[in-house]
Each structure stands twice: as structure tokens, then as C-alpha cells.
Amino acid sequence: MTITTAEENYLKAIFxxxxxxxxxxxxxxxxxAMNTAAASVTDMLKRLSDKQLIKYEKYRGVALTEEGSRVATVLIRKHRLWEVFLVDKLGFAWDEVHDLAEQLEHVQGESLVDRLDTFLGHPRFDPHGDPIPDAEGRWVYRQQVRLSVLQPGQRGVVTGVDDHAAPFLQYLDQIGLGLGVELLxxxxxxxxxxxxVLIGGRAEVTLSDKVAQNLFVKVS
Amino acid sequence: MTITTAEENYLKAIFxxxxxxxxxxxxxxxxxAMNTAAASVTDMLKRLSDKQLIKYEKYRGVALTEEGSRVATVLIRKHRLWEVFLVDKLGFAWDEVHDLAEQLEHVQGESLVDRLDTFLGHPRFDPHGDPIPDAEGRWVYRQQVRLSVLQPGQRGVVTGVDDHAAPFLQYLDQIGLGLGVELLxxxxxxxxxxxxVLIGGRAEVTLSDKVAQNLFVKVS
DNA sequence: AAATATTTTTAGGTTAACCTAAAAATATTT
DNA sequence: AAATATTTTTAGGTTAACCTAAAAATATTT
Structure with missing residues (x-):
């Protein structure tokens, strides 16, 4: 049974x-999440349900089946590995890779994902700090918190962003914030x-609560 | 004006x-070439004609416009660059990459092709010996002939294959023939x-005319 | 050149993935 | 609990990309 690109995208969104x-x-x-009319979603839910990728009860919402979850996980794995490729190998900036990865994640083929994974050195996190599930679909989560919960005097290292949109990422670049940056x-x-916030022991900046909420840090 | 994946494929086939x-x-x-019904082609030709990508006269056949030709050339460039990536970087064999490249060629994005080209070191030929047009759409052709036209006593180097299907490529692998191999x-x-044919000064093999017709060599 | 064969187009249909508007079901307020 | 609001589904429609069968145009044979 073939799964279409549209179906994959719905599964990812549901996941x-x-x-x-x-x-x-x-x-x-x-x-x-999908920027579509509710009626279109109902349409698709029927199809996904027929294919046993979700459990769907009218008016009650849906949940992924084992298989649906597996498909979504592989898709996220592919997306994030391609993002690593685009940044590490092709030199794209972290705010430029989303749309490309959105397309690349749908490329289907025997050993492509695993070869890509090997080529990239089995990265565990993508350029935004999101975890990359391994070939068996296992996730590694980090102990990280939002910058907004730190107390004055606490130090941390930037480990991820919650907002992946270009304007936010570009703002971070501008003030010198990125993955791995130490701050106080x-x-x-x-x-x-x-x-x-004192960035890397040098520049001091003021960050709005909105920004602090969208930054993940590992307390050190 | 957006060009769909199906439209791109027709343009490539026409090219x-x-x-x-x-x-x-x-x-x-x-x-x-497309493995579709003639009626489907007529359907598509109308669409491509409306978009000014081809010049179409009913019952008379079609020709690409400048723009159509440009789109096809970029597509072939992308296809062949991705093939180089798959073979050189991911370690695929030359008989495994066609279907993957067929998908990858449709990934759209600003500087993707050119970055990939740079990353790969501006290759001029793909893993099957086919030329890769440059960013301006210029082609480089080689002086190569089919092995079938060589005279006894002539030496050559394998520069390409005409048949790209897996069975042929696997047969070549088996007898030790590949790009760059010298033969007499x-x-x-x-x-x-x-x-x-004496391959690389060592093994002597008999090749059918069909095989000889599908092998390109540079006479040396 | 008329008859026949071949190629191409037209007519009419299907499917996936979308849509809007109306109807039905569920949730919330009074 | 009845009235009202919100959410979801159903009904009916559209578009791209395919299809088969019939009709029309073009090419080939006699």
C-alpha cells in the first residue's frame, strides 16, 4: 500500500x-497546522483511517496507529537528517532549510535514509536542536528547559529553539545566539x-519573555 | 507561474x-517515453502550450520553447548532479540511483542546485558518463563513439553508456567494465x-553487438 | 485517387486533494 | 435543561493528471 505525500504530511502533523x-x-x-479547511481534513481522515494509519472516531478526534506512528517518525527522521545535510554539507543557514527539507523528506528509496545518516555521521540533533530518531525509531530527549524558567545567576547553553520560523532565527543570529552558545x-x-542575558561572557542583551520562551537551554 | 512535477517530466521527455x-x-x-496513454499526452500538451513551454500544432507534434528548453535543461542538470551525489557521497552503485534522482530532481529551492554543484566539485559528467549542463545551461559534449564502430587493434577508454537500465549496468560490473576502463x-x-575485447590489459571477453552499441568509448 | 491503416484528438469518466455552504453533532452558557 | 455557540461532518463542486472508446485527421498502400 502506497502512502502519498499529502498523507505523510497529515501523519506528521498529527504526530x-x-x-x-x-x-x-x-x-x-x-x-x-496544515492550513486547510476542516472539511478537507475530515476527507483525509477517512482515507487515513481506511489505510489503518489512524484510529478515527467521528467528532472525537484521531490517534495514530503503530504503523501511522512509524511512518511519521521515519518522516521526521528524514526531514531532520536532510536539514543537517543542507546546513553541514551545503552551507545553508538554519533559517533557510525548512522548505527544502519539507520536500526532501518525501523522497522514497531503499537505503537512502540510512546511507544519508551514515554519511552525516549519525547526528543526534538537527540544526535547530531537535532530536533525530534513529533507524529503529528511538528518540533521545535532552534535559533542557526554556530560558524563561532560569533564575537570575543561572548559566546555561543554548540547545534548541521552539519557534523555527526564519524571522526568529535571523533575530537570534543578529544578537549572536545559536546552538552551543553559553549564557548567563x-x-x-x-x-x-x-x-x-550575558552572551558568551561578552555582550549583554535584553530578551523579551516571548524570546525566552522560545529558547531551550541546558542548565550548567 | 508554477510548473508541476508532471509538467517537468513531460518537458524532460520532449527534450x-x-x-x-x-x-x-x-x-x-x-x-x-512516459508510459501513458496518447490521450493523456494530448491533454498535457494543451497545458504546456497554454503555459508557453512548448509550441504545439495539432497532429503535427511539438517543440520546446526557449523557456521550456531552459526548464528541461535545469531538470537534467539537477538529476545528474543528484546522481553524482548518490554515488560519490552516499556510496550507491550506478545502477541504483536512477529512481532516486528522478525524485530529487524535482526538489525546488533558491540556491540548492548551485550549492550542490559546488559541494560536488562542479562535476562535468554523471556516473553514467552523461554530461551535466552548467549553471548557464551550457553543454559539454565529448568526442566519443560507440564501441561497435572500433576496428580490431584500436584502443579506447569507456566514457559512457547509452542504456541506463540496471541489468545492463550490472552485467558491465560483472565483467569488469565501468567508466574509465581501458580496453583493446x-x-x-x-x-x-x-x-x-581485452579489458584493462587483462581479461579477454566477448561482447555482443548489442552491448558494443550501448557502450561509448573515447578512442586513444 | 480511392481504400485502408495509423496516429491523434475529442468526449466523457475517475481519483486524490482540495474548496464553500449547509447540516448535524457536541460543548458551553444561561 | 433549554438555548446558544462551536466544532465537525456531509453534500456538492473544482482541478490536475490520468484513463478508455469513438471520432477525426493524416499517412500509406493498392
């Missing part, structure tokens, strides 16, 4: 929503929760 | 048929035009 929300995934959440939270303003 | 046959490309030739044609049998 990510389920991961974030923890409960049954509703039609409207999917429609929001020096103060927090009570009024708006904005934080003062 | 290749025109290159080989030299005249107006007929509906049935395209149908043969020692004799030809008048009855069936089969040839005796």
Missing part, C-alpha cells in the same frame, strides 16, 4: 500535535518578564 | 526525444558483429 497536546487530536487542530541570566524584570 | 530524433516530437513518442578491441566476428 506533532499529539506530542504537544497529549490527547486525541481534533480536526480543527490539524486544519490549523543576570536579571529578570518583574513587569514584563523580560530577561537580561 | 530528450528531440535531441535524439532531431525533428518535431510526436504524441506517440512522448506517450512511449582485438577482433570482430563477421557473422554477428560480436567483438573480442
Amino acid at each position: 506533532k500535535i499529539a506530542e504537544k497536546e497529549g490527547k486525541a487530536v481534533l480536526t480543527n487542530s490539524i486544519a490549523g 541570566l543576570t536579571a529578570r524584570t518583574a513587569y514584563d518578564q523580560s530577561v537580561q | 530528450k526525444i528531440a535531441e535524439k530524433e532531431g525533428k518535431a516530437v510526436l504524441t506517440n513518442s512522448i506517450a512511449g 578491441l582485438t577482433a570482430r566476428t563477421a557473422y554477428d558483429q560480436s567483438v573480442q
Whole structure:
């Protein structure tokens, strides 16, 4: 049974929503993530259900089956490995790779993913710090927290971003923030929760709470 | 104006048929190359004509416009660069890469092709010896002839294959023939035009005329 | 040149993946 | 719990890319 590109994208969206929300995934959440009309989602849910990739109860939302979950995991693995390729090998910036990886993840073929994985040296994280599941679909999670939860005086290393959009990533580049950068939270303003951060022991910047919420750090 | 994957594939097929046959490309030739019904081709020709990618006269066949030719050339460039990537970087054999490249060639994005080209060291030929047009769409052709035209006593180096199908390529692997291999044609049998070939100064093999016709060599 | 054969197009249909508008089901407020 | 609001589904439609069968155009044979 063949799985189309559109079907794969729905499975990936459902996987990510389920991961974030923890409960049954509703039609409207999917429609929001996929930028499609709710009616189109219902349409697709029927097809995915027929193919046993999801468990679907009308008006009740959906959950991925084992097989659906496997497909989504492989897709995310492919997406993230291609992102590593684009950044590490082709020299793209981390804000330029999403759309390309979105296409590359759908390329199908025998040993492609695993060869790519080997070629890249089995990276465990992609250029945004997201974990890359291994060939058996196992995930490695890190102990990381949002910068917004650090207390003044605490140090950390940037390990990831929650917002993957180009404007946010470009802003981070501009102020010298990226994966692996060490920082020290020096103060927090009570009024708006904005934080003062010393970057790499040099520049001191003010980050809004929104920015702090979208940055993952490993406390050190 | 967006060009779909299916449209790109038709343009590529038309480009290749025109290159080989030299005249107006007929509906049935395209149908043969694309493995589709003639009626489907007519359908597509109308669309391509509307988009000014081909010049189409009913019952008379088609020719690519400048723009159509440009699209086809870029597509072939992408296909062949990805083939180089798959063989040189990921370690695929030359008989395994066609279907993957067929998918990868459709990945769209700003500087992807040119970055890939740079990463690969601006290769001029793909793993089958086919020329890779440069970023401006310029082609480099080699002085090469089919092995079938060599005279006994002539030496040559394998520069390409005409048949790209896996069975042929695997047969070549088996007898020790591949790009860059030096050979000496020692004799030809008048009855069936089969040839005796000394490979790399070592093994002597008999090749059918069909095989000799599908091998390109540079006479040395 | 008329008859026949071949090629191409037209007519009409299908499927996946989308859509809007209306109907139905579920959830929330009063 | 009834009324209202929200969410989801159903009904019916569109488009690209395919299809088969019949009709039309072109090419070939006699």
C-alpha cells in the first residue's frame, strides 16, 4: 500500500500535535497546522483511517496507529537528517532549510535514509536542536528547559529553539545566539518578564519573555 | 507561474526525444517515453502550450520553447548532479540511483542546485558518463563513439553508456567494465558483429553487438 | 485517387486533494 | 435543561493528471 505525500504530511502533523497536546487530536487542530479547511481534513481522515494509519472516531478526534506512528517518525527522521545535510554539507543557514527539507523528506528509496545518516555521521540533533530518531525509531530527549524558567545567576547553553520560523532565527543570529552558545541570566524584570542575558561572557542583551520562551537551554 | 512535477517530466521527455530524433516530437513518442496513454499526452500538451513551454500544432507534434528548453535543461542538470551525489557521497552503485534522482530532481529551492554543484566539485559528467549542463545551461559534449564502430587493434577508454537500465549496468560490473576502463578491441566476428575485447590489459571477453552499441568509448 | 491503416484528438469518466455552504453533532452558557 | 455557540461532518463542486472508446485527421498502400 502506497502512502502519498499529502498523507505523510497529515501523519506528521498529527504526530506533532499529539506530542504537544497529549490527547486525541481534533480536526480543527490539524486544519490549523496544515492550513486547510476542516472539511478537507475530515476527507483525509477517512482515507487515513481506511489505510489503518489512524484510529478515527467521528467528532472525537484521531490517534495514530503503530504503523501511522512509524511512518511519521521515519518522516521526521528524514526531514531532520536532510536539514543537517543542507546546513553541514551545503552551507545553508538554519533559517533557510525548512522548505527544502519539507520536500526532501518525501523522497522514497531503499537505503537512502540510512546511507544519508551514515554519511552525516549519525547526528543526534538537527540544526535547530531537535532530536533525530534513529533507524529503529528511538528518540533521545535532552534535559533542557526554556530560558524563561532560569533564575537570575543561572548559566546555561543554548540547545534548541521552539519557534523555527526564519524571522526568529535571523533575530537570534543578529544578537549572536545559536546552538552551543553559553549564557548567563543576570536579571529578570518583574513587569514584563523580560530577561537580561550575558552572551558568551561578552555582550549583554535584553530578551523579551516571548524570546525566552522560545529558547531551550541546558542548565550548567 | 508554477510548473508541476508532471509538467517537468513531460518537458524532460520532449527534450530528450528531440535531441535524439532531431525533428518535431510526436504524441506517440512522448506517450512511449512516459508510459501513458496518447490521450493523456494530448491533454498535457494543451497545458504546456497554454503555459508557453512548448509550441504545439495539432497532429503535427511539438517543440520546446526557449523557456521550456531552459526548464528541461535545469531538470537534467539537477538529476545528474543528484546522481553524482548518490554515488560519490552516499556510496550507491550506478545502477541504483536512477529512481532516486528522478525524485530529487524535482526538489525546488533558491540556491540548492548551485550549492550542490559546488559541494560536488562542479562535476562535468554523471556516473553514467552523461554530461551535466552548467549553471548557464551550457553543454559539454565529448568526442566519443560507440564501441561497435572500433576496428580490431584500436584502443579506447569507456566514457559512457547509452542504456541506463540496471541489468545492463550490472552485467558491465560483472565483467569488469565501468567508466574509465581501458580496453583493446582485438577482433570482430563477421557473422554477428560480436567483438573480442581485452579489458584493462587483462581479461579477454566477448561482447555482443548489442552491448558494443550501448557502450561509448573515447578512442586513444 | 480511392481504400485502408495509423496516429491523434475529442468526449466523457475517475481519483486524490482540495474548496464553500449547509447540516448535524457536541460543548458551553444561561 | 433549554438555548446558544462551536466544532465537525456531509453534500456538492473544482482541478490536475490520468484513463478508455469513438471520432477525426493524416499517412500509406493498392
